[in-house]
């Protein structure tokens with residue numbers, strides 16, 4: 234699904250806004266809606282369902298514009314579904330001091346991932362979350378920076394080599410016809426995905442040897458597409474046998490790959506080591522905690538592998554695409570890199586001294602947040618923004634639409650990393666920008682993602698000039714917001730000079 238994805242900088246639209254369909258705007262949830270919502274009633278099924286499937290970004294943006302301070306009710310069939318566009322209301326939902334909201338629609342994910350930090354609630358989630366926080370903490374992030382640099386350098390050698398660029402790792406990626414030595418990366422998202430998956434495997438599981446990165450990526454894509462298709466189907470629609478079969482097969486392959494990985498784990502100070510070590514804490518009822526079964530270890534590892542690489546890869550792909558179309562920002566970032574680390578790989582402390590590089594990533598996450606919408610449901614009747622909601626009401630908080638609001642971010646569709654260098658965003662409410670979610674279920678991997686992105690972008694810009702290829706990119710809106718399949722990028726090796734002066738290609 235693509236559709237509306239307005240983006241412009243220097244007056245050049247990345248995607249010409251096709252504009253939302255003329256369907257009517259989501260109603261403001263006023264008292265009438267509150268009553269209908271309370272009764273659990275909906276209008277005639279499907280009012281916004283088709284638009285939500287076809288043009289979700291346009292619909293969410295319109296809701297944010299027209300219902301900035303209120304909830305917008307979507308006509309999606311039986312049951313209440315509301316868009317939350319007021320950052321203060323998002324704060325209430327995500328911070329959730331009263332434990333009124335939970336993560337809905339986890340059943341399909343549980344079939345793939347079992348019970349873990351992503352899919353659980355309650356004490357099981359809390360235990361899992363503690364492990365997650367440990368493995369994404371500062372000590373591990375320092376080590377991750379070294380691993381990411383190592384993996385990136387291996388990958389980039391193929392960019393600079395004999396044409397072996399791209400998802401396949403095959404030596405058949407097209408050389409640019411115009412620029413000697415340059416290479417077209419056939420799918421920048423897949424390229425980044427291969428890179429971040431290899432890095433996360435080495436970091437969390439000790440190795441990516443004998444792991445079929447491409448097959449894992451393919452099966453994960455199938456699982457995500459099936460879940461998206463199944464969950465955006467009209468209520469009561471029977472899933473097709475073909476989708477069910479594809480889902481079951483891909484889910485089985487993902488689990489089998491991780492079970493093999495865990496079985497051959499050599500031991501070490503990583504996630505698998507942490508999960509397979511004898512438990513050192515008492516369980517919630519005071520008895521000695523039981524060791525995890527191989528299936529439970531698999532659940533946790535799989536959840537971290539998926540959460541740990543997919544969003545980071547997507548954010549990196551967007552960052553590179555945005556940079557490829559802004560020569561001035563790219564030149565300034567390269568100069569910053571040259572001044573700070575010269576030609577070597579950065580560590581977390583170096584990255585803290587590169588504000589423009591960080592601003593590029595922050596701005597890419599503002600314009601193109603991989604988690605473009607965060608969903609919650611009410612566990613019991615409650616009130617939000619003056620609207621009484623029944624138990625089971627679905628709430629959509631969209632980083633995409635809120636972060637593109639002109640109220641908080643002037644020229645909202647433009648790529649302007651400099652806005653993060655001054656205090657331009659200082660007056661915005663806390664949840665005007667929330668690409669990593671918020672509250673108790675906020676992303677534990679935020680620091681890891683930022684360091685990974687900093688290292689990859691640094692190494693790419695130290696070695697290559699990146700150029701756009703073809704039409705401006707469009708977005709593929711599924712479970713995550715990614716560049717459409719086949720979005721290309723050109724990498725032109727820079728001359729082997731000292732970093733910071735490597736401006737020109739041969």
Ligand code: HEM
Nearest residue numbers: 350351540541544545548604668669670674676678681682
């Ligand atoms: C740019 C990269 C990333 C983005 C944009 C991102 C975004 C998010 C968001 C928005 C959530 C909250 C979802 C919700 O509330 O429903 C989340 C949760 C999570 N993320 Fe990330 N993430 C990124 C990278 C990572 C990395 C590197 C890890 C590494 C392990 C990770 C692990 C997790 C986990 C385990 C959760 C579930 C937390 C919980 O439910 O308690 N993420 N992420």
